[in-house]
Amino acid sequence: MLDTASAKQKLMAFAESIFNRGLTAGASANMSIKTDTGWVITPTNSCFGFLDADRLSVLDQQGNLISGDKPSKEFLLHKAFYDQRPDDTCVLHLHSTYATALSCLPCANTSDAVPSYTPYLTMRLGAIALVPYFAPGDVALADAVYEVAANHPGVIMANHGPIVSGKTVESCVFGMEELEESCKLAFKLKGHQANLLSKDNIADLKAKFANK
Numbered sequence: 001m002l003d004t005a006s007a008k009q010k011l012m013a014f015a016e017s018i019f020n021r022g023l024t025a026g027a028s029a030n031m032s033i034k035t036d037t038g039w040v041i042t043p044t045n046s047c048f049g050f051l052d053a054d055r056l057s058v059l060d061q062q063g064n065l066i067s068g069d070k071p072s073k074e075f076l077l078h079k080a081f082y083d084q085r086p087d088d089t090c091v092l093h094l095h096s097t098y099a100t101a102l103s104c105l106p107c108a109n110t111s112d113a114v115p116s117y118t119p120y121l122t123m124r125l126g127a128i129a130l131v132p133y134f135a136p137g138d139v140a141l142a143d144a145v146y147e148v149a150a151n152h153p154g155v156i157m158a159n160h161g162p163i164v165s166g167k168t169v170e171s172c173v174f175g176m177e178e179l180e181e182s183c184k185l186a187f188k189l190k191g192h193q194a195n196l197l198s199k200d201n202i203a204d205l206k207a208k209f210a211n212k
């Protein structure tokens with residue numbers, strides 16, 4: 001488990017990289033890291049490209065603010081993953097373009113909302129769940145994510161965007177990046193007769209890579 005100073009350093013570095021690559025715009029994202037004393041989370045209304053380490057919200061294990069600015073209004077949403085996935089130490093929410101675009105489309109299977117054209121999404125996150133729309137910061141949104149989080153480290157929130165949980169900061173961010181790429185592929189391949197991975201392919205990937 002990271003201490004607060006190391007968590008702040010990591011959060012700053014990954015957030016800036018996410019911003020610089022256009023995966024978030026304005027103040028439309030939040031990220032938290034579980035530490036040995038609680039959490040570090042981005043303040044509400046903060047921009048990933050211009051974070052200040054001294055203003056990051058530091059929370060204790062009960063979620064009380066210890067230092068920094070007012071935390072993201074989505075802390076409860078992040079907490080849904082931490083409560084259901086005790087080994088995870090990082091949660092990231094973005095409004096990245098393709099995953100958010102997909103969040104606005106009708107969905108045939110809310111337990112497997114993103115088509116598996118290539119192995120990496122299954123290897124990183126497994127099947128992606130889709131939860132219904134609730135307003136940002138609404139406790140009902142956190143409750144909906146809590147319901148699926150134990151089985152799904154990657155979730156798309158309808159008409160809003162993706163959220164991903166990971167054992168490490170790296171696995172969380174890489175999982176989010178792959179989710180965005182997979183949604184991009186889904187749009188690029190729309191209208192083409194593209195081959196999906198078969199059920200056997202996916203079972204094989206799960207056996208080889210799940211929880212690795």
Ligand SMILES: O=C(O)[C@@H](O)C(=O)COP(=O)(O)O
Pocket residue numbers: 027028029030042043044045046071072073074093136137
């Ligand atoms: O979409 C929203 O408003 C939130 O889910 C969000 O992305 C940013 O909220 P804050 O972290 O409170 O800025």
Ligand SMILES: [Zn+2]
Pocket residue numbers: 028029093094095136160161
């Ligand atoms: Zn949001």
